[in-house]
Every structure is written in C-alpha cells, then in structure tokens.
Amino acid sequence: MINKIGLACIIDDDNMYVNLIKKIVEAKSLCHNLMVFKNGRDALNYFEAILTSLDKKTIPEIIFLDLNMPIMDGWEFLENFTKIKNKLGKTITLYIVSSSINPVDIERAKGINSVEDYLVKPVTIEDLESIFLKEV
Template identity: 80%
Template sequence: MSSKIGLACIIDDDSMYVNLVKKIIEAKNLCQNLMVFKNGKDALSYFEVILNNLDKNSIPEIIFLDINMPIMDGWEFLDSFTKIKNKLGKAITLYIVSSSINPADIERAKNINTVKDYLIKPVTIDDLEAIFLSQTV
C-alpha cells in the first residue's frame, strides 16, 4: 500500500506504545514521515513555531494524542491547540489514544469538535490502517 499521508504526529510519553505504533506505521507504509512529542507542551511549542512560518509541509495531517502525560497533558494541549488550529491553514485530524476507559474521559473527548475519535490502547494494526486509509479517500 502506498500512502498519501505526508506527515503524522504522536504526542505520548509511553515509549513502548510509541515504538510499537512507529513500527506498524513503517511496516505498513502508512505515512511518509512521523514526528513524536513526549508531552503536550513540546508539541504545542512546535505548532506555535509553525504558525510563524506557515510551512504546510511541517503540519501533520493526523495527530494521535494521549491524555495522561507529564508537564502538559492532552486536555491542556487540546485547549491551546483548538485556539490555533484554524490559523494553521491545513486540515488536521486528531484522535485521542488513551488507556483510560473512564466514560467521563470518552464523553469529554467526543464533545470536543477538534477530536475525530477516542481510541483505547492498545490500538490494533487494523485500527491504524483504517485511520490512515480514511484520510487518503
């Protein structure tokens, strides 16, 4: 399968999960490039720099966001990212990927327009393929 996704982003502090997803994405050739941030603050700083440069090739088409991270969690990232995402000038699909099965977290995520879906870890190969394929249609 050849991918039309140029850049995807993972914001997650769980290195085992990140490595697994990276291997799946590479093995299945789901996207050309992948960037990883260990917390929301680092990711937000990156997007704020992009705002000044508006280099559309540096803006991911898909973001996979964990909600439980140190420094700045996923909820805090979402609050700030929602304010700047429209200024980026590119459609970005954001998925929350969490080990939390708390119905309050799932409901909260589904009530945020920026969030496409809430996925519970571990995410399967089929899940990832379906997400990337839906982006290229």
C-alpha cells in the same frame, strides 16, 4: 498507487506504545514521516512556532494524542491547540489514544469538535490502517 499521509504526529510519553506505533506505520507504509513529542508542551511549542512560517509540509495531517502525560497533559494541549488550529491553514485530524476507559473521559473527548475519535490503547494494526487509509 495509493497516496500516503505525508506527516503524522504522536504526542505520548509511553515509549513502548510509541515504538509499537512506529513499527506498525513503517511496516505497513502508512505515512511518509512520523513526528513524536513526549508531552503536550513540546508539541504546542512546535505548532506555535510553525504559525509564523506556515510551511504546510511541517504540519501533520493526523495527530494521535495521549491524555495522561507529564508537563502538559492531553486535555491542556487540546485546550490550547483548539485556539490555534484554524490559523494553521491545513486540515488536521486529531485522535485521542488513551488507556483510560472512563466514560467521563470518552464523552468529554468526543464533545470537543477538534477530536475525530477516541481510541483505547492498545491500538490495533486494523485501527491504524483504517485511520490512515481513510485520511488519504
């Protein structure tokens, strides 16, 4: 029996993309639970709140982060998340998932230690399977 990822997180305001990823994750049974935030501010608020409880079951093992969102974009989320990530006491693998193919964005993202990889939308079933299965 393969262990599954307990909790994964999508931070993205694109409803079609989020629904597609949810369907793939559910159909392929890639993780037990999936949480979704529509912008970086809501996600950051969540992570800052669990700093006080440090309930490891509420901390995702994987984050898929979009760059272009309202309220707080992915870059601003990353800047703030990097400051608190180590205090969470759990390894979190973060992937940028963006429609941007701008080499400047890709290089900037890959230059951030917290970022595992940069994926260009649309993400394929194979991409997701490889990420989720690599993490377990």
